[in-house]
Amino acid sequence: QSKVENVESVRFYSQTNSHELKEKIELETALHKALENNELLLHYQPKVDLLTRKVRAAEALIRWQHPEKGMISPVVFIPLAEESGLILDIGDWVLNEACRQAAEWERSGLGDIEVSVNVSGPQFQEANYKAHVETALKASGLSPSLLMLELTESLAMHNVEASVKLLSSLKELGIGLSIDDFGTGYSSLSYLKRFPLDELKVDRSFITGIPDNEDEVRIVLAIIAMAKALRLSVVIEGVETEEQLTLLQGTQSDLIQGFYFSKPLAADDFRLFVEQFNH
Ligand code: C2E
Ligand code: MG
Numbered sequence: 001q002s003k004v005e006n007v008e009s010v011r012f013y014s015q016t017n018s019h020e021l022k023e024k025i026e027l028e029t030a031l032h033k034a035l036e037n038n039e040l041l042l043h044y045q046p047k048v049d050l051l052t053r054k055v056r057a058a059e060a061l062i063r064w065q066h067p068e069k070g071m072i073s074p075v076v077f078i079p080l081a082e083e084s085g086l087i088l089d090i091g092d093w094v095l096n097e098a099c100r101q102a103a104e105w106e107r108s109g110l111g112d113i114e115v116s117v118n119v120s121g122p123q124f125q126e127a128n129y130k131a132h133v134e135t136a137l138k139a140s141g142l143s144p145s146l147l148m149l150e151l152t153e154s155l156a157m158h159n160v161e162a163s164v165k166l167l168s169s170l171k172e173l174g175i176g177l178s179i180d181d182f183g184t185g186y187s188s189l190s191y192l193k194r195f196p197l198d199e200l201k202v203d204r205s206f207i208t209g210i211p212d213n214e215d216e217v218r219i220v221l222a223i224i225a226m227a228k229a230l231r232l233s234v235v236i237e238g239v240e241t242e243e244q245l246t247l248l249q250g251t252q253s254d255l256i257q258g259f260y261f262s263k264p265l266a267a268d269d270f271r272l273f274v275e276q277f278n279h
């Protein structure tokens with residue numbers, strides 16, 4: 001009896017896995033064509049200055065408009081792109097498109113909107129990554145000071161010596177460097193100090209519990225104090241409520257990014273948002 005059950009469950013699981021595998025392969029094949037078919041696009045989420053209450057920056061976030069499946073989240077396809085190596089082409093496209101868009105905003109007088117771009121491990125590990133950034137800046141004409149790269153802790157900690165070198169050489173371009181999802185990785189303070197960073201983004205997971213959870217409030221305050229001691233600009237991610245904003249008001253946070261102000265927007269909607277918000 002139990003033997004039959006086992007056989008059944010093995011069959012059940014292996015069917016599930018082969019189904020999932022098939023779907024994964026299909027998605028990966030479709031992702032190959034997504035770039036040339038113009039199915040990828042960028043949305044931009046405002047980063048609002050806590051003091052002046054103006055949009056000062058935007059994070060570029062990739063979207064995949066699949067012809068049949070609709071919008072696919074980057075949480076689903078970025079890992080696939082990283083596994084398959086497609087992230088190198090996709091990452092280049094993101095970098096160039098974000099720079100092009102920000103340069104257009106800069107030229108059209110929207111105000112100086114700094115654009116930040118997420119960087120994946122494989123891109124960072126390319127031998128000539130700096131040249132890719134330089135090319136995107138030159139092609140777009142964007143002021144380098146209006147470009148920020150967002151790296152994760154694990155990406156930077158993977159090979160600390162190599163990261164210090166690469167980050168320092170990227171800084172020579174005049175761009176900004178940000179550490180994303182801070183608190184979810186395993187960075188040590190001494191290493192963090194060695195990276196030529198400009199900005200630290202406190203991960204959303206620390207914000208969900210505030211202001212009700214006193215422990216989480218204390219943790220957020222401690223992270224902000226630490227970031228300030230390292231002379232970093234502090235971005236709070238995932239601010240959704242008035243109460244969260246009120247609590248952050250009394251801190252040294254610099255920028256607020258979250259659904260409270262706006263979800264990520266298509267480029268045209270972002271422009272309209274800024275025109276109204278910053279008037
Ligand atoms: P991330 O870089 O940490 O980006 C912030 C994510 O948090 C975005 O999700 C954004 O929509 C979401 N978010 C912002 N404010 C709130 C809020 O108030 N509440 C909630 N619940 N969520 C909020 P998204 O766009 O789905 O992107 C997810 C992740 O995918 C990004 O996390 C990033 O790691 C990755 N990603 C997105 N675009 C790119 C890209 O162009 N290249 C690479 N390598 N990764 C990307
Ligand atoms: Mg990011």
Ligand code: MG
Pocket residue numbers: 180181201203237
């Ligand atoms: Mg983040």
Ligand code: MG
Pocket residue numbers: 181
């Ligand atoms: Mg994240």
